Amino acid sequence: MNVVNTAPVTAERDLRFTSEVERDTAHLYAKVSKVIPEVEWPVFAPLIHRINQLKAEKNAVILGHNYMTPEIFHCVADITGDSLALARHAADTDADVIVMAGVHFMAETAKLLNPGKKVLIPDMGAGCTLAESITGEDVRKLKAQYPGVPVVTYVNTSADVKAESDICCTSGNAVEIVEGLGTPRVIMLPDEYLALNTAKLVTPEVITWAGRCVVHEMFTPEDIRGMRADNPGVVVLAHPECSPEVIAEADYAGSTAGMAGYVAKHKPAKVVLVTECSMSDNVAAEYPEIDFVRPCNLCPFMKKIELSNILATLETGQHEVLIDESIAARARVSVERMLTGWAPGAA
Ligand code: 13P
Ligand code: SF4
Numbered sequence: 098m099n100v101v102n103t104a105p106v107t108a109e110r111d112l113r114f115t116s117e118v119e120r121d122t123a124h125l126y127a128k129v130s131k132v133i134p135e136v137e138w139p140v141f142a143p144l145i146h147r148i149n150q151l152k153a154e155k156n157a158v159i160l161g162h163n164y165m166t167p168e169i170f171h172c173v174a175d176i177t178g179d180s181l182a183l184a185r186h187a188a189d190t191d192a193d194v195i196v197m198a199g200v201h202f203m204a205e206t207a208k209l210l211n212p213g214k215k216v217l218i219p220d221m222g223a224g225c226t227l228a229e230s231i232t233g234e235d236v237r238k239l240k241a242q243y244p245g246v247p248v249v250t251y252v253n254t255s256a257d258v259k260a261e262s263d264i265c266c267t268s269g270n271a272v273e274i275v276e277g278l279g280t281p282r283v284i285m286l287p288d289e290y291l292a293l294n295t296a297k298l299v300t301p302e303v304i305t306w307a308g309r310c311v312v313h314e315m316f317t318p319e320d321i322r323g324m325r326a327d328n329p330g331v332v333v334l335a336h337p338e339c340s341p342e343v344i345a346e347a348d349y350a351g352s353t354a355g356m357a358g359y360v361a362k363h364k365p366a367k368v369v370l371v372t373e374c375s376m377s378d379n380v381a382a383e384y385p386e387i388d389f390v391r392p393c394n395l396c397p398f399m400k401k402i403e404l405s406n407i408l409a410t411l412e413t414g415q416h417e418v419l420i421d422e423s424i425a426a427r428a429r430v431s432v433e434r435m436l437t438g439w440a441p442g443a444a
Pocket of ligand 1 (some may be wrong): 163178179180181253267268269310338351352353354
């Protein structure tokens, strides 16, 4: 590869693609060479190099969700996974600083589990349509409407909503959490499709809320049938934030980690991941022998996170996520119950 100068040099920041940068990042390029063209590497490599230096200097850890682009997911994130894995790792880390390469509710969850640590997000605009669909006041009204019915809240919510809930769940443990409550009814918020898909697999009656994920609600059963017609033999894996009609057309439904695990275990010759675009790139980077069909629905919020703002966050400490302790104390209980187990009537 030729050495190319791609960025202006300032006194503080030298982001040239030098031979040292090329050498130090060669092992990282090997991980993503199937999904990042060689011509783009000189732009990414200096940022990656500097981010990894700063992480060590500041004892920072980067948590990267499965929807991050491959240069973030494979080259700067220390921990990667679905929302559940990121929450579990956030609870365990020894780092002084946690940078969330994901969306705001994930950073809030990390902060709830690490009240004494600095939690940063590279862009405060990295929201979520599910988190936007409901407020703490909405939950209070629902509880008044259904007294005594436990509230299971998807982690894709604000701390304010979690504070009004009994227990959190993710798409990776929703069935287990709802079934584990042992009650005849549960309120499950705010993703209507996740709740309906969960309701098909559990004993309790599930009361839903009309929240939707902007990425997954776009997929239709006709899309899936079209993919099968165009790609004979394709294995269809779908996220449970898709509608029940879409899930009915799929071969498997599971969280982003569940889908990645399915590919690792079954190694289908041809597969489609019915979810956010970058997920396929990240899994495809590890399985060059598998043919990935790529319908592309981007999450505009996840895509706000880039190498450049991760670097700026580490350099400046900007965009710290803070939660009022009167809310945090109650929201933390809901998240901790999800991680350690809980049923109504238990302490
Ligand atoms: P999981 O990674 O937990 O499956 O969640 C998907 C998602 O939409 C996160 O925003
Ligand atoms: Fe929210 Fe959907 Fe984006 Fe996930 S993919 S952050 S659920 S809008």
